[in-house]
Amino acid sequence: MALINGTDVARDITEQTTKRAYEFEQRTGRKPCLAAVLVGEDPASVTYVKMKRNRSAKAGIESRFVQLPAETTTEQLVAEITKLSEDDGVDGILLQHPVPGHIDERAAFEAIAPGKDVDGVTMHSFAAMAFSEPGFHSATPGGIMRLLEAYDVDLKGKHAAVIGRSPILGKPVAMLLLAKDATVTICHSKTANLDEIVRTADIVVAAVGKPNFITAIKPGAVVIDAGYNEGNVGDVDFDQVADDASLITPVPGGVGPTTIAVLLEQTVSAAIRRSEDM
Template identity: 70%
Template sequence: MPATSTAGLMDGTALARRLVERSAAKAATITERTGAAPCLATVLVGEDPASVTYVRMKRNRCAKAGITSRHVELPAATTTAELVGTLTELSRDPGVHGILLQHPVGAHIDERAAFEAIAPEKDVDGVTMHSFAAMGFGLPGFVSCTPGGILRLLDAYDVPLAGKHAVVVGRSPILGKPVGMLLLGRDATVTYCHSRTADLSGHVRQADILVAAVGRPRFLAGADIKPGAVVIDAGYNPGNVGDVDFDSARERASLITPVPGGVGPMTIAVLLAQTVDAAAEQLGLGLPPVN
């Protein structure tokens, strides 16, 4: 990875568009063979404006990809038991092929218990312990959507992973932790860091591949980027800024994801692809996965 004066941009928007097109083609095949479209159930607890917007966007993308969406709105006062009951019913419904619980849910709800009520074969968002273990062991299953999108971006830009030092800054169960496992499964050497890591700058300087997923605006300085590194900024903060100081990082990196337009579009595209794959698997059609 040679140093460059200005990093190339990794266009997640264009890559996501192609992935959605392939998902739509597979969805059309499923509909033609079975008479029913793949179905994604979205569950929203409360009326958080950001969550409402995200769910609406995902449902709109579903429609464009030939995926039916079934939306379940629950009041903010919904209990853990009630939410678990709803997700269990959806898991048992043969007309539903994928389930998305929009998170975060209210602080009074046991989010982990809710996630675990989703049947593994319908966990198209990759949030259950089953999916996490499958990612860790390299077994078949659904990946967390953002990490899955990051790996697709790296592959699309022919970024070599084997033997490279990947530094992941962030440890969330649906982003930081699983993306590190996916990179490890591709023979990268992975270092996990977070906001409390001692000498964080020192670790960042060693990264051939840097994944920023800490959720703090411009938390990582461009001066700490190893010349020629590939920078994946999975952060999205108010003001359309990521977790990396983009302007300074671009002067040192070889490739970098913009915010917005980098990782974000890939997250939804992977969700749609995994929903279509789940439908084909549950219906026993024997179709290859969307790649």
């Protein structure tokens, strides 16, 4: 068993991003700008946004923060995001999710202009991933693919099991794996014989949101734990499966750092593309 060190991979991505951000500023006279929108005061979301803003600053990216009260309506949120989409000083937009339950999250996501969807949450971005067209990857799936690439995991012809089918994690990572010639099985809460399927997979991506949910794997499998539950616990029972895995991500220190690194990288890419189109 060997650990996949997401912190090291993220550092490499961020170093290149910082260099590109500096070059962009020298050429245009301004820094790339990422706008973060937060609805309410959920402590975990507040912490995540603060972390992303700090990482942005270190990478030479300007951050703009829009905090809205928890009682904000869907219409009000869509209006705020639309303003950011139309603002020439903003290159990327991040809507911190989940949003309060009374808000139509999909409607809010779709208010993000495709060229500023650096978190890869819109239907446009999903279609680009599914058809291998230019666009932005969902940040966590994009980070997962960078981890597999950094550790030279050959996906061609391999069986990948994705446990979870969310529109911003399970489904897009399945599309990205498929584009690399893996044979992908998407599993979920109603999948029959889930344990048997997982035990046949060469690559396991756990994104189901249940602590210690995966307890057995195929010997030699590569395990990517994209879960993060209370108490720094992933979706994979690390102690149960680590000895059987050839490579495995820890929680924390695995997928999380690369998610933020890809978000920042795509923000700089968005700034560069927008400047070239102006």
